[in-house]
Amino acid sequence: xxxxxxxxxxxxxxxADGEGILAALYRSGFGYRTGCRRGGCGVxxxxxxxxxxxxxxxxxxxxxxxxxxxxxxxxxxxxxPRGDVVIRLRDERLRCLIPFLHPERKS
Numbered sequence: 001x002x003x004x005x006x007x008x009x010x011x012x013x014x015x016a017d018g019e020g021i022l023a024a025l026y027r028s029g030f031g032y033r034t035g036c037r038r039g040g041c042g043v044x045x046x047x048x049x050x051x052x053x054x055x056x057x058x059x060x061x062x063x064x065x066x067x068x069x070x071x072x073x074x075x076x077x078x079x080x081p082r083g084d085v086v087i088r089l090r091d092e093r094l095r096c097l098i099p100f101l102h103p104e105r106k107s
Contacts, residue, residue, distance in 0.1 A: 002081040007088040022076040029098030039078040048074040051085030
């Protein structure tokens with residue numbers, strides 16, 4: 001099962017095989033600013049710092065351009081990690097949405 005590490009917060013969660021990055025974060029009690037959560041708006045874009053992802057569901061080139069893909073932009077609602085990945089949020093921090101899963105973290 002792949003590990004997803006989120007910077008700048010240095011939080012790591014495990015993704016189930018075939019599970020998208022955003023789904024793994026939500027299931028683990030974390031989240032950040034998102035939009036439609038189905039690949040149509042691009043609000044969940046982050047920087048892919050390390051690792052590789054697949055897009056098993058088609059993502060429109062108007063949402064994630066070929067240039068963005070090659071320069072490391074990742075659409076977390078549709079991206080499925082191929083192995084361990086590191087992503088960096090853009091201008092925000094990860095939030096703990098379900099505090100009882102992570103009592104040591106504040107929202």
